[in-house]
Each structure stands twice: as C-alpha cells, then as structure tokens.
Amino acid sequence: MEKERYRHLNTYLKEKFGKRTLKICVDAGFTCPNRDGSKSYDGCIFCSKRGSGEHLKELDIPSQVKDFLNSYRGMRADSFIVYFQNFTNTYDTVENLRKKYDMALIDKRIVGIQIATRPDCINEEIAKLLKEYAKNYYVCVELGLQTSNDNTGKLINRCYNSSSFTNAVNILNKYNIDIVAHIMIGLPKESISDLKNTVSFINNHNIQGLKIHSTYILEDTKLEEMYRNNLYTPLTLDEYLESLTFVITHIRPDIVLHRISGDAPKDMLVAPLWNKRKKWF
Numbered sequence: 001m002e003k004e005r006y007r008h009l010n011t012y013l014k015e016k017f018g019k020r021t022l023k024i025c026v027d028a029g030f031t032c033p034n035r036d037g038s039k040s041y042d043g044c045i046f047c048s049k050r051g052s053g054e055h056l057k058e059l060d061i062p063s064q065v066k067d068f069l070n071s072y073r074g075m076r077a078d079s080f081i082v083y084f085q086n087f088t089n090t091y092d093t094v095e096n097l098r099k100k101y102d103m104a105l106i107d108k109r110i111v112g113i114q115i116a117t118r119p120d121c122i123n124e125e126i127a128k129l130l131k132e133y134a135k136n137y138y139v140c141v142e143l144g145l146q147t148s149n150d151n152t153g154k155l156i157n158r159c160y161n162s163s164s165f166t167n168a169v170n171i172l173n174k175y176n177i178d179i180v181a182h183i184m185i186g187l188p189k190e191s192i193s194d195l196k197n198t199v200s201f202i203n204n205h206n207i208q209g210l211k212i213h214s215t216y217i218l219e220d221t222k223l224e225e226m227y228r229n230n231l232y233t234p235l236t237l238d239e240y241l242e243s244l245t246f247v248i249t250h251i252r253p254d255i256v257l258h259r260i261s262g263d264a265p266k267d268m269l270v271a272p273l274w275n276k277r278k279k280w281f
C-alpha cells in the first residue's frame with residue numbers, strides 16, 4: 001500500500017473506531033456573536049448567510065440525523081459522528097447546549113460529537129459540559145483561527161485575537177478534549193511568511209487536528225465586494241498548491257489533517273472556480 005504523505009482523517013477514524021465512520025452535518029439553529037451584534041453584525045468577510053456550513057436545514061435536529069442515517073450515505077458506514085457545523089455551536093446557555101446536543105444523539109451507531117465554534121465562545125462551564133459527553137462519546141471541538149496574524153484578523157473582521165485561541169486551547173486541554181483548528185490560505189494581504197507564522201503558531205499548541213481551507217468568494221459577502229472593487233484577488237490553483245504543500249510538509253506529523261481545501265457551496269461560489277474540485281484535491 002502506498003505510504004500516506006500525511007496523517008489522513010479516514011485512517012485515523014478507522015484506527016480509532018475500528019470501522020468506517022462518517023460525519024452527519026447538523027444545522028442546530030445557532031447564531032454567532034459576530035452576527036447578532038454582540039461583537040459585530042457583519043460577520044467575517046468571507047462568511048455567507050449559511051454561516052460557513054454546507055446546508056441550511058429546515059428540519060429539526062433529530063430529523064436531520066434520521067434523514068442522513070436513512071440516506072444512501074448512511075448505509076455506507078457503521079458508525080457516525082454528529083457534526084454541529086453552522087455558525088457558532090457553543091454560543092448559548094449550557095442548558096440549551098445540552099438540549100441541542102442531546103437531540104442529535106438518537107442512534108446507537110453515533111460514536112462521537114464534533115462541535116465547530118469560535119475560541120471566544122469556549123469557557124470552563126462549556127468544557128465541563130463537553131467532558132460529560134466524553135464519558136460516552138468521542139468529543140472534538142473545532143476552533144477557527146484562520147491566521148495567527150491579528151492584523152489580518154482585523155481585516156477579515158474576525159473579532160477575536162489569536163490570544164483567544166490560545167486561551168480556548170488551554171481550557172480544552174485541561175479537560176482532555178480533542179481540538180481541530182481551522183486555518184485559511186489566501187486571505188487578503190497575507191503572504192507566505194504569514195502562513196509560515198500561522199503554521200508555527202499551530203505547532204506550538206496542543207491540538208490534534210487541522211482543517212486547511214482555501215479562501216473562496218461567496219455571493220453577498222464583504223469579500224465579494226472587495227473582489228468586485230479590485231481590492232482582493234484570489235489565489236491561482238498553482239499558488240494554492242504551493243502554500244498547501246508548505247503546510248502539509250511543516251505541520252507537526254502527529255496532527256491529523258481533516259481537510260486540505262475549501263468546499264464552497266457551488267450555488268454561491270463567485271471565485272476562484274478551481275474551488276469546485278474538492279475531490280480532485
């Protein structure tokens with residue numbers, strides 16, 4: 001068998017659960033402090049009305065899970081991780097979070113719960129709640145970082161500093177909860193040296209997984225406005241591959257790579273069009 005060039009998610013899941021494991025994406029109806037006015041009303045400049053999720057679901061949480069399990073994809077695996085994807089999935093009271101997470105855990109084949117959030121929406125109470133789930137499930141938190149450069153952070157209207165990321169990692173480490181960080185290649189005004197700094201920043205944190213996203217432009221975003229006004233030019237495919245290669249070859253080898261490109265919703269993608277070829281990556 002060909003040797004894998006990096007720690008691949010599918011292999012990791014197979015090792016961990018001993019069987020093919022798929023993710024069930026759930027839209028639990030959360031919002032985001034960067035959307036509801038608590039931090040900003042504008043959101044990150046690349047974020048669409050779907051809140052960085054794949055689908056805007058109209059079904060309740062248990063129906064979303066059942067739909068997936070009964071679908072063709074649901075027949076193709078033996079165990080599942082529920083993935084709370086859209087917006088900020090720890091941005092609520094602990095009681096409401098518990099209710100929403102419980103609503104998804106409706107089938108014996110569900111072995112884990114994966115929660116996407118912002119670093120400034122992690123605190124001790126939430127970590128304690130997640131630790132309770134860790135008694136019976138694999139629990140993993142996805143933390144957006146995008147870049148370690150706080151000037152870029154301001155430009156993309158992230159509304160938290162890299163120190164928030166460090167703080168969230170420290171809290172989650174204390175409770176032994178796995179962390180997957182998100183970084184983006186091709187953010188406005190970022191150079192390869194910014195990317196190098198972000199990679200070494202990540203390597204200095206105790207995280208277990210990484211999602212690498214290509215920056216793409218979606219309809220009705222601030223980034224689209226910048227693009228139309230010639231204030232932002234997306235990377236070419238070759239430029240992206242060069243940067244991606246740097247990340248893959250310099251990230252700590254124990255870190256599992258969950259994603260190596262963006263997965264733009266095709267109906268909303270403005271540019272670059274090479275982003276449509278996720279499978280090819």
Ligand code: SF4
Pocket residue numbers: 032033034035042043044047048051052086087088118144158
């Ligand atoms: S933190 Fe996430 S959900 Fe909130 S605006 Fe930014 S990308 Fe969108």
